[in-house]
Amino acid sequence: MATDPSPSPAHEGFLSGQMLIAMPGIGDERFERALVLVCAHDEEHAMGLAVNRPVEGLTLPDLLERLDIPSTGESPQEPVLVGGPVERERGFVLHTDDYEAPEASLAVAPGVALTATRDVLTAIASHDHAPRRALMALGYAGWGAGQLEDEIRHNVWLTCEPDEELIFGADHEAKWARALAKLGIDPKFLTSQAGQA
Template identity: 70%
Template structure:
C-alpha cells in the first residue's frame, strides 16, 4: 500500500463467511496501521453481563459519578486480559494516548479509567474493550484483497453507540450495502 493508503481511523466490516467465529459480523476500528502491522478494536462485541461499573469495581477504581451500565466489549482475541479505552479526543493522556482518527483516541492506562470514573476530566464519549485484533506485515492488506473485510469511514455512532446488535448492518448501509443481500459464499470472477 502506498502512502496515505493505511487504514488508521477507518472501520473494517467483516464479510459473511469470514471463516473465523471471533470476527463473525464484527465491526473493527483500526487504531494503528503501517507496513509492519495493524491493530484494531472491535466495537460491537459486548461481553454479556459485564458492565463498565462492574469492571471498575473489580479493579478498585472508585467512581465519584453515576455511571451508565455500559457493557464492556471484547475488542479482539489478542491480550484479552488487557483493557483498551477508545474515547473522544477531548481527553488525552499525553504520550499514553494514541490518536486513532478524527476526534478519536486510544488509551490503555489506569488514568483514563480514573477519569471515566469521575476523577478528573473524563472524555465526552468512551468505551472499554478487553483485547484487540492484530495483523502482521501484509496480513490485513491480503485479507482486504481477498474480500474478507469491507471498509467504511468511522463515526461516533458506529464507535460509541449502544446498539451493538445493529452496528454491523449500519456500517454496511453507510457504504450502500444491504446486509440482507449478502451471502456467506463468495465467488471469484
C-alpha cells in the same frame, strides 16, 4: 487542482482510523459480523478494536469495581466489549479526544483517541475531565506485515469511514448493518460466498 497537503493514512495505503466490516462467511466466529476500528496500521503490523461485541454480563461499573477504581458518581451501565482475540486480559479505552493522557493517548481518527492506561478509567469513574464518550474493550485484533491488506484483497473485510455512533453507539447489534448501509449495501444481499468468483 488543489491537493490536500496532509493525506490521511488511508490514502497512503494504510487504514488507521478506518472501520473494517467483516464479510459474511469470514470463517472465524470471533469476527462474525464484527465491526473493527483500525487504531494503528503500518508496514509491520495492524491493530484494531471491535466496537460491537459486548462481553456477556460485564459492565463498565463492574470492571471499575474489580480494578478498585472508586467511582464518585453513577458510571454508565455500558457493557465492556471484546476488542479482539489477542491479549484478552488487556484493556483499551476508545474515547472522544476531549480527554488526553499525555504520552499515553494515541490519535486514531478525527475526534477519537485510544488510551490503554488506568488514567482514563480513573477520569471516567471520577467524572473529572472524563471524555464525553468512551468505550472499554478487552483484547484487540492484530495482523502481521501485509496480512490485513491480503485479507482485504480476498474480500474478508470491507472498509468505511467511522462516525461517532458506529464507534460509541449503544445499539451494538445494529452497528454492522449500519456500517454496510454507509456503503449502500443491504446485508440481506450478501452471501457467505462473497469474493469466491
